[in-house]
Amino acid sequence: MIGRRRWWKATAAALALVAIGVGCDNKGSGEIKPEGTAGPGSAPAMTEWRVGAYLSLSGENTAFGIDTREGIELAVDDINKAGGIKKKPMKVLFEDDKSNANEANNKVLQLIDRDKVVALLGEVASARSRAGGIVANKKKIPMITPSSTNPDVTRVGPFVFRVCFTDDVQGQMGAEFVIHKLGKKKIAILFASDDLYSSGLAKEFRDYAKKIGGEIVIEKSFLQKETNFTTYINEIKDAKPDIIYAPIYYQAMVPIARQASAVGIKGDMFVGGDGWDAEVLLTDAGKEMDGAYFTNHYAPGVPWPNAQKFLTQYTERFKRSPTSLAAMGYDAAMLLADAIGRAKTDTPESIRDAIAATKDFPGATGNITINAERNADKAVVIVQIKDKKFTYHSMVNATPGAAAPAPAPAPVPAPVEKK
Numbered sequence: 116m117i118g119r120r121r122w123w124k125a126t127a128a129a130l131a132l133v134a135i136g137v138g139c140d141n142k143g144s145g146e147i148k149p150e151g152t153a154g155p156g157s158a159p160a161m162t163e164w165r166v167g168a169y170l171s172l173s174g175e176n177t178a179f180g181i182d183t184r185e186g187i188e189l190a191v192d193d194i195n196k197a198g199g200i201k202k203k204p205m206k207v208l209f210e211d212d213k214s215n216a217n218e219a220n221n222k223v224l225q226l227i228d229r230d231k232v233v234a235l236l237g238e239v240a241s242a243r244s245r246a247g248g249i250v251a252n253k254k255k256i257p258m259i260t261p262s263s264t265n266p267d268v269t270r271v272g273p274f275v276f277r278v279c280f281t282d283d284v285q286g287q288m289g290a291e292f293v294i295h296k297l298g299k300k301k302i303a304i305l306f307a308s309d310d311l312y313s314s315g316l317a318k319e320f321r322d323y324a325k326k327i328g329g330e331i332v333i334e335k336s337f338l339q340k341e342t343n344f345t346t347y348i349n350e351i352k353d354a355k356p357d358i359i360y361a362p363i364y365y366q367a368m369v370p371i372a373r374q375a376s377a378v379g380i381k382g383d384m385f386v387g388g389d390g391w392d393a394e395v396l397l398t399d400a401g402k403e404m405d406g407a408y409f410t411n412h413y414a415p416g417v418p419w420p421n422a423q424k425f426l427t428q429y430t431e432r433f434k435r436s437p438t439s440l441a442a443m444g445y446d447a448a449m450l451l452a453d454a455i456g457r458a459k460t461d462t463p464e465s466i467r468d469a470i471a472a473t474k475d476f477p478g479a480t481g482n483i484t485i486n487a488e489r490n491a492d493k494a495v496v497i498v499q500i501k502d503k504k505f506t507y508h509s510m511v512n513a514t515p516g517a518a519a520p521a522p523a524p525a526p527v528p529a530p531v532e533k534k
Contacts (some may be wrong), residue, residue: 116376124281125141131138136447144229144377145302155231161203161208161461162203163203163204164199164200164203164204164206164233165206165208165230165231165232165233166204166206166207166208166232166233166234166235166236166406166441166451166459167207167208167210167222167223167226167227167230167232167234167235167236167237168184168187168207168209168236168237169206169209169210169212169219169222169226169234169235169236169237169238169243169247170183170184170209170210170211170212170237170238170239171211171212171213171214171238171240171243171351171430172184172209172211172212172213172214172478173211173213173214174215175214175366176214176239176240176362176364176366176393177214178365178393178394178440179239179240179262179393179440180195180211180214180239181204181446182393182440182441182443183237183239183261183262183439183440183443183444184209184436184443185429185431185433185437185444186273186429186437186440186441186442186443186444186446186447186448187207187261187378187440187444187447187448188207188237188444188451189425189428189429189432190445190446190447190448190449191205191206191207191446191448193397193428193449194449194452195526196447196524198241200452200455200456201455201456201461205448205452205455207236208226208230210222210225210258210386211479212237212238212243212247214240215243216242216243216245216246217246218362219237219238219243219244219246219247220232220246220247220249220250222247223235223237223246223247223250223251223258224250225255227251227254227453227472228254229248230341232256232464233256233257233455233461233463233466234257234258234259234451234455234463235247235251235257235259236255236258236259236260236261236444236447236448236451237258237260237261238259238260239260239262239440240263240312240436241263241264241265241267241311241312241315242265242310242311242312244260244261244263244268244275244277245263245265245267245268245271245311246273248260248268248269248271248275249271249272251274251275252271252273252274252275253272253453255274255463255464255467256273256274257274257275257276257451257463257466257467257470258274258366259276259277259278259447259449259450259451259470260275260276260277260278260279260447261277261278261279261414261440261442261444261446261447262274262277262279262412262439262443262444263277263279263312264277264279264280264281264282264285264312264316264387264388264389265281265282265311265312265315265316266281266282266283266310266315266490267315269488269489269490271302273467273471273489274467275489276470276471276485276489277425277489277490277491278443278447278450278478278480278483278489278491279412279443279480279491279493280412280445280491280492280493280495281490282312282315282316282319282388283319284495285316285319285321285324285389285410286316286317286318286319286320286322286362286388286389287319287320288328288410288495288511289316289320289360289386289388289410290320290323290327291323291327291493292357292386292408292497292509293324293329293360293386293512294324294327294328294329294411294533295327296497296509296511297336297358297386297408299357299358300328300329300330300357300358301329301330301332301355301356301358302324302329302330302331302332302356302357302358302359302360302493303331303332303333303334303354303356303358303359303360304317304320304331304333304334304335304359304360304361305334305336305337305344305347305351305353305359305360305361305363305371305469306336306337306361306362306363307336307337307339307363307364307367308336308337308338308340309338309339310363310364311390312362312364312390313362313363313364313390314321314336316335316362316388317336317360317362320360320362321334325326328343328435332354332355332356333350333351333354333356333423335347335350335351337367339367341367342370343370343374343514344367344370344374344375347375347376348371348375348378348380349378351380352378352379352380356384358384358385358386359375359380359384359385359386360386360387361385361386361387362387362388362390362466363387363388363390363391364390364391365371365390365391365392365393365395365396365482366395368391368396368400368404369392369395369396372385372400372403372404372456373400373403375403376403380405381405381406382402382403382404382405382406382500383405383406383407384407385404385407385408386407386408386409387407387408387409387410388409388410388411389409389410389411389439389471390410391409391413392409392411392438392439392440392498392505393438393440394435394438396500397500397503397505398503398505400434401500401503401504402504403501404500405500405502405503406499406501407499407500408497408499408500408508409497409500410495410496410497410507410511411439411440411495411496411497411498412439412443412493412495412496413437413438413442413443413479413480413496414438414439414481414496414498414505414506414508415436415437415505415506415507416506416507417480417481417496417507417510418507419477419481419482420478421477421478421479422442422480422481424479425437425442425445425479426479429441429445436504436505438505439480439496442479442480443480445478445479446478446479446480446483448474449478450473450476450478450483451470453473453476454466454469454470454472454473455469457469457472470485470487471489472485473485480493480496481493481494494510494511494512495510495511495512496509496510497509497510497511
């Protein structure tokens with residue numbers, strides 16, 4: 116136990132330190148002081164833009180997390196080679212949430228409270244983005260998810276954004292493609308009932324398909340932990356659908372494709388969503404999935420110039436073709452850098468306002484406009500699996516009559532020389 120005199124001395128010293136802290140230039144406003152403006156007794160001037168990224172770098176969605184990280188890393192290199200943002204480099208601090216929503220919550224808290232980041236990038240899965248977004252919004256730190264498509268993610272509050280389309284758009288455009296482009300009207304649906312992404316996308320597809328003349332002949336749901344889908348597949352086969360809509364993640368699609376092939380269901384019977392976009396699907400079930408289609412944000416071969424630049428840079432650095440997750444990670448970091456550069460002040464609130472004001476940002480995945488709901492208005496890409504490769508097939512516009520993404524030079528950063 117500390118003696119009374121020592122206690123008073125310790126208390127007086129602590130109060131003195133508090134007084135010094137209260138008297139500093141920042142005054143608790145949350146504003147990041149530009150380099151060179153710190154006065155005597157102030158906190159050190161900011162010399163870099165600290166951005167936090169929380170991703171599934173281990174666990175069940177590791178492929179998604181790693182691809183996204185690679186896209187972000189490529190963007191940061193481009194940004195810093197071009198002189199940074201307002202003459203300061205961007206530094207991204209990566210945290211692994213282990214594909215777990217509770218970990219996502221913890222990692223966001225660490226990045227904000229411990230690392231003092233000005234903005235956040237993440238997550239990939241909608242359930243984890245929503246968990247992290249709730250924290251970010253409460254702390255008033257702007258967050259951009261590269262690829263979480265469930266509509267509820269950005270509804271948590273005004274500080275949460277995305278650079279991808281939402282599942283209502285993806286589901287509707289998937290139904291539009293199946294019924295009006297492929298001419299398939301008798302549809303089976305297979306989805307994971309305990310997954311926010313899968314169940315939400317299935318609902319959007321189902322409701323819109325019925326509206327435009329489709330017939331749902333059978334619908335089967337399963338739990339994410341399941342690995343044997345033979346019963347569901349045989350029931351679907353007996354229902355004789357024209358097409359099977361399977362808006363699920365790649366991990367489940369691999370055994371489904373193999374088990375379907377074993378009973379005579381070919382790959383061209385399947386249509387899915389952007390959760391298929393992982394190299395593992397091609398490696399482990401590329402033969403069984405040949406001819407299948409899925410809605411996505413990007414594919415090698417999309418017809419706009421910024422995508423070609425990204426494709427060249429990515430393949431030179433990582434020695435393989437990028438997935439849409441890599442492209443979306445790249446776009447999220449690039450759009451954030453552009454917003455920081457346009458922000459009137461260096462506060463998270465001002466950065467948030469600049470993100471919200473984004474119009475026609477030219478990304479690798481097309482031109483991006485952030486709408487009033489903090490979602491991205493953009494086209495939906497149709498990808499087909501051919502010869503164990505993801506190939507660009509066509510584009511379905513999210514807005515009737517909308518033009519294809521127009522080529523334009525990216526405002527941040529300037530073009531860089533190839534190595």
